[in-house]
Amino acid sequence: MRIGLLTSGGDCPGLNAVIRSAVLHGIKSYGDEFVGFRSGWRGLIEGDYMELSRQDVRGLAREGGTILGTSRTHPYNHPKGGPENIRKAMRRHDIDAVIAIGGEGTLAGARRLAVDGIPVVGVPKTIDNDLKATDYTFGFDTAISIATDAMDRLRTTGESHHRCMVAEVMGRHVGWIALHSGMAAGAHAILIPEQKVSLDQINEWVEQVHSRGRSPLVVVAEGFIPEGAEEAVAGKGQEADGRPRLGGIGEWLTHQIEERTGIETRNTTLGHIQRGGNPTGYDRVLATRFGIKALDLVHEQAWGHMASLRGTEIVKVDLAEALDGLKEVPLPRYEEAKILFGR
Amino acid sequence: MRIGLLTSGGDCPGLNAVIRSAVLHGIKSYGDEFVGFRSGWRGLIEGDYMELSRQDVRGLAREGGTILGTSRTHPYNHPKGGPENIRKAMRRHDIDAVIAIGGEGTLAGARRLAVDGIPVVGVPKTIDNDLKATDYTFGFDTAISIATDAMDRLRTTGESHHRCMVAEVMGRHVGWIALHSGMAAGAHAILIPEQKVSLDQINEWVEQVHSRGRSPLVVVAEGFIPEGAEEAVAGKGQEADGRPRLGGIGEWLTHQIEERTGIETRNTTLGHIQRGGNPTGYDRVLATRFGIKALDLVHEQAWGHMASLRGTEIVKVDLAEALDGLKEVPLPRYEEAKILFGR
Amino acid sequence: MRIGLLTSGGDCPGLNAVIRSAVLHGIKSYGDEFVGFRSGWRGLIEGDYMELSRQDVRGLAREGGTILGTSRTHPYNHPKGGPENIRKAMRRHDIDAVIAIGGEGTLAGARRLAVDGIPVVGVPKTIDNDLKATDYTFGFDTAISIATDAMDRLRTTGESHHRCMVAEVMGRHVGWIALHSGMAAGAHAILIPEQKVSLDQINEWVEQVHSRGRSPLVVVAEGFIPEGAEEAVAGKGQEADGRPRLGGIGEWLTHQIEERTGIETRNTTLGHIQRGGNPTGYDRVLATRFGIKALDLVHEQAWGHMASLRGTEIVKVDLAEALDGLKEVPLPRYEEAKILFGR
Amino acid sequence: MRIGLLTSGGDCPGLNAVIRSAVLHGIKSYGDEFVGFRSGWRGLIEGDYMELSRQDVRGLAREGGTILGTSRTHPYNHPKGGPENIRKAMRRHDIDAVIAIGGEGTLAGARRLAVDGIPVVGVPKTIDNDLKATDYTFGFDTAISIATDAMDRLRTTGESHHRCMVAEVMGRHVGWIALHSGMAAGAHAILIPEQKVSLDQINEWVEQVHSRGRSPLVVVAEGFIPEGAEEAVAGKGQEADGRPRLGGIGEWLTHQIEERTGIETRNTTLGHIQRGGNPTGYDRVLATRFGIKALDLVHEQAWGHMASLRGTEIVKVDLAEALDGLKEVPLPRYEEAKILFGR
Known part of the structure; x- marks a missing residue:
């Protein structure tokens, strides 16, 4: 397969580790080809991308930021966006599937595209740890x-x-x-x-x-x-x-x-x-596992799903679940912390 | 209550954070008093301890090692050990309960003592991450x-x-x-x-x-x-x-x-x-939560139990469960890593 | 001798390392006794101090901040300040000499006291690196x-x-x-x-x-x-x-x-x-050497002098020299950096 | 000019920072061109090199190791080495001057080549700090x-x-x-x-x-x-x-x-x-300044000289001086440290 990757929304440490492991896994396990869209959905919509070889992802596990760049472009609000245009762009550039790495807004866009028939899977990114469908994501640690x-x-x-x-x-x-x-x-x-x-x-x-x-x-x-x-x-x-x-x-x-x-x-x-800056060991492991899982989701054709951490396992969850409200700090966790306040 | 703390087995970063949060929680929430036994079970058996005031645990969340010292003394093998002697020692020094922080050997000793009627709870410590009953413990990260x-x-x-x-x-x-x-x-x-x-x-x-x-x-x-x-x-x-x-x-x-x-x-x-050295933020949070939970276990009189991490929650588990064999790296986790080997 | 130490002005990493090495050197090489004045000159003026034993300075080389606390009190502006009062306070508490660790203001105060006959030596502290009489001081690195x-x-x-x-x-x-x-x-x-x-x-x-x-x-x-x-x-x-x-x-x-x-x-x-936070290795070495030198200056009775770095050597300089204007970035150093600007 | 760079001997953090600043300085200040010889003198002797553009040295100040690779090849012991062969190789590849970055062995080779008429300048590298002609070099800190x-x-x-x-x-x-x-x-x-x-x-x-x-x-x-x-x-x-x-x-x-x-x-x-790993701030500054100085030495045609740190200044010294015996820890420095030993 020929798979496109994009990073969207605010950057955080670990994005490059996701890109690296997805690409290495695809090349070594499935013989896939990869492209990286520049600046999030914009790159996909405008056909602005680079080929991603094994060489290009070398050493990326430890690098902060994202080599693809990122933006806040939304796939449905861009003048050339929307499922029809994106389908055409993918056909034009021979892209079989998209892995979208981003936060709530990005995943909402990905889900809507998947509902509209675009072959897309997600990887959750939130430095604030506010997504319900995963215990943690990279960047937070x-x-x-x-x-x-x-x-x-x-x-x-x-x-x-x-x-x-x-x-x-x-x-x-x-x-x-x-x-x-x-x-x-x-x-x-x-x-x-x-x-x-x-x-x-x-x-x-x-x-x-x-x-x-x-x-x-x-x-x-x-x-x-x-x-x-x-x-x-x-x-x-x-x-x-x-x-x-x-x-x-x-x-x-x-x-x-x-x-x-x-x-x-x-x-x-x-x-x-x-x-x-450089991600912690914890975040590199998590991001690497997310990248591997995302690639597997592509080969399962699990469109509209994303990788997620539950306990110590990486699992598949429906993007709808990820978008079901903010994950707030529950009262018991605050009470637990409060024990150490003041006096 | 008057509660004794001990750290036993190999040291690891986070032991002091457990001690600190248990002591602060006990003093502030329950009006407890604390003593720290020196060098693990040896201190308990030989009545070698220090009083632990709020002042003594100040700033400990970030300090590596253990202010109590540690040893590999086993509570049943020491000449003055065993439940009878330990019960007497506790009575002599007015100790109502013991929190034992340690690895497999320590927890096995704690469990046997609990079965023999000693009021003891555990906190799991394993830098190798080899205990089944908890997702992770402090020190590993x-x-x-x-x-x-x-x-x-x-x-x-x-x-x-x-x-x-x-x-x-x-x-x-x-x-x-x-x-x-x-x-x-x-x-x-x-x-x-x-x-x-x-x-x-x-x-x-x-x-x-x-x-x-x-x-x-x-x-x-x-x-x-x-x-x-x-x-x-x-x-x-x-x-x-x-x-x-x-x-x-x-x-x-x-x-x-x-x-x-x-x-x-x-x-x-x-x-x-x-x-x-200093524990990571991750380990400090986990150790702090374990210390708080251990103190709660004491007040629940949950003898023979320990604090444990499951997903994002700190839960109570029976020490028997913690001792049921090593937690090895399962094959799927190794296969996942192997994707990135060699070629 | 019985020597008083004080830290004054803004804190910076390395102050504790100076205190530690001066105290250890004095105890081990000369049999000195030490006290630490709390909050800079205020502690000296008000007789607010603690005894400093070997035990008290243990492990301090790596600790940021200052265990003595600091303030911006000036020895001549305080209502109970001035050489007469300070001489009396020193006699009352049996202090033979003072080591003042601080920046320009502190060293100016120390110099004026020395001129007025108070046995005081200095250690330069400036996180900004703005003192002329020393190549660098601790904290800057x-x-x-x-x-x-x-x-x-x-x-x-x-x-x-x-x-x-x-x-x-x-x-x-x-x-x-x-x-x-x-x-x-x-x-x-x-x-x-x-x-x-x-x-x-x-x-x-x-x-x-x-x-x-x-x-x-x-x-x-x-x-x-x-x-x-x-x-x-x-x-x-x-x-x-x-x-x-x-x-x-x-x-x-x-x-x-x-x-x-x-x-x-x-x-x-x-x-x-x-x-x-913790000083770098560089700053710990420099601060340790400054503390040793300051103690030697006391035993040389080199009042009104301070420790200073010249090349790789720690030397004695007159406090007057240290106070002779700010050390600015010279034009050639800026031109050197500018090579890498812009284009 | 068209200038060749090489790194030789054991690697240490800061080599890349030297390369970067020399290249940027040359391109921006003099319009120079650069090539990097692979694996030290071997690359020069065998004509194995890459062009170094501004793009190639981007972000290198913070990267450990050397992008050029290194080896222990000696310019006079290699079968195709010696001044005649090296002069020919330089002519063949249009190289006007060489900057050799390395330790005692490398600098000895550079000096002998300079004496034999090859236009070469040096940058001292010694993680052990054993070179006499410079206060410190990068890597040590x-x-x-x-x-x-x-x-x-x-x-x-x-x-x-x-x-x-x-x-x-x-x-x-x-x-x-x-x-x-x-x-x-x-x-x-x-x-x-x-x-x-x-x-x-x-x-x-x-x-x-x-x-x-x-x-x-x-x-x-x-x-x-x-x-x-x-x-x-x-x-x-x-x-x-x-x-x-x-x-x-x-x-x-x-x-x-x-x-x-x-x-x-x-x-x-x-x-x-x-x-x-990444050099400290101290080593990055020193290496950057050495790179700038080395390039200036080339334009001064100061063959057989190298950059050196004296106090806070970067100066030019004859390579002969750099090779005049090891810089050992002098007794007073050891006595100073010894104050803190034992007891």
């Missing part, structure tokens, strides 16, 4: 690793100056990165979009820790909104993509804490470093 | 991370000299570390105790890769035995604890490959660095 | 290491999205961190306080790189002011201490580049992570 | 960084088991890596080829530390020979290149310490990981 390392650093400088340190991490709709990195770094408060917490409560936690002679560490997901301050922070979390944003919640919170508690407080917005 | 980083380094020097690089990793009975780190590093051959592979096959893989102008990377678990060379390597894997061993399988293999293929080959035995 | 790692990450995500990435690093008055980390990361423009560059020139560099299909990386020191935009950025670099500041030069530049070139541009302000 | 990180890990596992840990690092003739990494890691004994130390003295240090309840860390350079045990270890340090060697000094010492002190002792031979 790398983000945790980077954020944990940064917070370890913030703690030593915080302790030296007896300051409160605020760290803003990714997570517009869900708080998984904040929850895991905050727990790993021993944070004294973790603030996530799923849980309402008032500024008074936050300040109480900060003061409790400070009064024990410690330097409080507050981890906040970019999408968190303090209870009772919805209007004050409105407009802070709205940018379409712009991580990190000007005057995000981390900065806002920093000023509020300092003003109300009198404790010197400093913000650090981790921003784009969370999604760049 | 850190080992993968260290091994993957080391192999990334071996690859650049290997490529510069057109050499074959052999990396020996931990895994006396199971090949999980070799499998995951090898897959992460893009190894051209992964050799594990569960799978017989002949020297001829290994050399074929090495030559295939070398003939493509690449530098082959061979990852071998310390317990691997090449098919047909059982006698030649006998005595190489026998040391009770001694990682890394003199003239281990990595060195043996290196000489065989070089001699038979004529390709310059170098061995690196990663050894003890795989089990030291 | 760690900052370079952290910034370089962050920029490696920014590049992969930048390339995936064809974006321009801006990274703001520390350096209010001098551009050493920007120069070295930018050169290490292969930046396409490096902007430092010492060199006037116009926004048009910056945009030209960005566009040249973008037109070659690359993702431009612009590294900017927080104290950089674009030529011709002095008024526009006024007030952006004024905060007494506040790294990173709200709406710093990185954010300002990001908006300007995006607006004028039409190239999607993202800012990351590295902020406090640059000064936290 | 990366090796220190890797070894320090490994020792940090060894310490936590050592402390948990109350073991003595031995770490063997590179350094066949000089002990710089052992000295710096051992000082950075807080080693309790550092053993280097330049200093005779008896086994009794080593054991005394180990026992002193162990008796204080600590876990001793002994760092040994591969070329160290214990006083009075010259015959016993003969043959352990002789392999032409074979790092790490079978049964090196680390293993030998481990057995001796364990046998004589009764303290459980474990060896780790760091081996090839010390020379692989």
